[in-house]
Amino acid sequence: MTTIPFNLQQVRDRIRAACEAAGRAPAEVQLLAVSKTFGPQAVQAAWAAGQFAFGENYIQEAVLKISAFSALTNANPSAVQWHCIGPIQSNKTRLVAEHFDWVHSVDRLKTAQRLSEQRPAGLAPLQVCIQLNVDGGANKSGVLAPEAAALAQQVAALPGLCLRGLMSIPEPAPDFASAVAVFARVRAVFDALRADGLKLDTLSMGMSADLEAAIHAGSTQVRVGSAIFGAR
Numbered sequence: 001m002t003t004i005p006f007n008l009q010q011v012r013d014r015i016r017a018a019c020e021a022a023g024r025a026p027a028e029v030q031l032l033a034v035s036k037t038f039g040p041q042a043v044q045a046a047w048a049a050g051q052f053a054f055g056e057n058y059i060q061e062a063v064l065k066i067s068a069f070s071a072l073t074n075a076n077p078s079a080v081q082w083h084c085i086g087p088i089q090s091n092k093t094r095l096v097a098e099h100f101d102w103v104h105s106v107d108r109l110k111t112a113q114r115l116s117e118q119r120p121a122g123l124a125p126l127q128v129c130i131q132l133n134v135d136g137g138a139n140k141s142g143v144l145a146p147e148a149a150a151l152a153q154q155v156a157a158l159p160g161l162c163l164r165g166l167m168s169i170p171e172p173a174p175d176f177a178s179a180v181a182v183f184a185r186v187r188a189v190f191d192a193l194r195a196d197g198l199k200l201d202t203l204s205m206g207m208s209a210d211l212e213a214a215i216h217a218g219s220t221q222v223r224v225g226s227a228i229f230g231a232r
């Protein structure tokens with residue numbers, strides 16, 4: 001457990017170095033700590049070390065963890081952000097709408113409509129990224145690039161949601177240059193949506209193994225799990 005603050009600092013250093021190498025300000029890139037499969041104590045350790053945004057893949061696991069974390073820390077709920085980054089089945093949309101601040105994995109209008117309808121009125125709109133399947137990987141979630149613009153316009157119109165940008169999980173690339181090239185394709189779709197008039201500010205891309213390449217290509221949120229919490 002004492003290694004979590006150390007790992008977190010290492011990751012922050014990597015982000016800062018990658019920003020410097022890319023001529024970007026470190027404040028442009030937010031770190032999302034992906035705590036899936038780790039318990040509330042691990043989240044608490046990262047939180048005590050100054051981390052406030054957490055990513056979770058498995059909805060039911062996350063909902064239990066969110067309440068356990070709250071009981072453990074008494075943290076002001078508005079001081080902690082929970083991001084859903086995993087696939088969302090229709091029967092889980094209500095849990096997501098009620099318990100999360102952000103969702104990165106919207107890739108169908110039906111899911112977005114349910115999240116919008118089920119978002120409790122007392123909460124801020126759910127912050128949303130559309131997941132882009134940038135390399136056509138067969139087992140992949142995400143909308144294909146040619147369909148992204150239509151989905152983005154529809155999602156942007158839903159009252160319970162606030163569309164913030166795109167998320168992508170490209171297949172691992174053999175080297176830095178090819179990783180940058182794939183992330184740059186996500187960036188190009190993002191730029192095209194902005195040119196269409198959508199007010200987007202979030203490019204969620206980069207994980208433990210490839211955050212440097214993602215930052216080079218313009219990432220504004222890196223989602224890092226194993227480099228912080230250890231192997232799963």
Ligand SMILES: *Cc1c(COP(=O)(O)O)cnc(C)c1O
Nearest residue numbers: 034057085207208223224225226
């Ligand atoms: C697990 C996961 C991550 C974190 O991956 P690491 O390689 O452990 O950093 C990031 N994004 C998504 C969508 C994930 O499922």
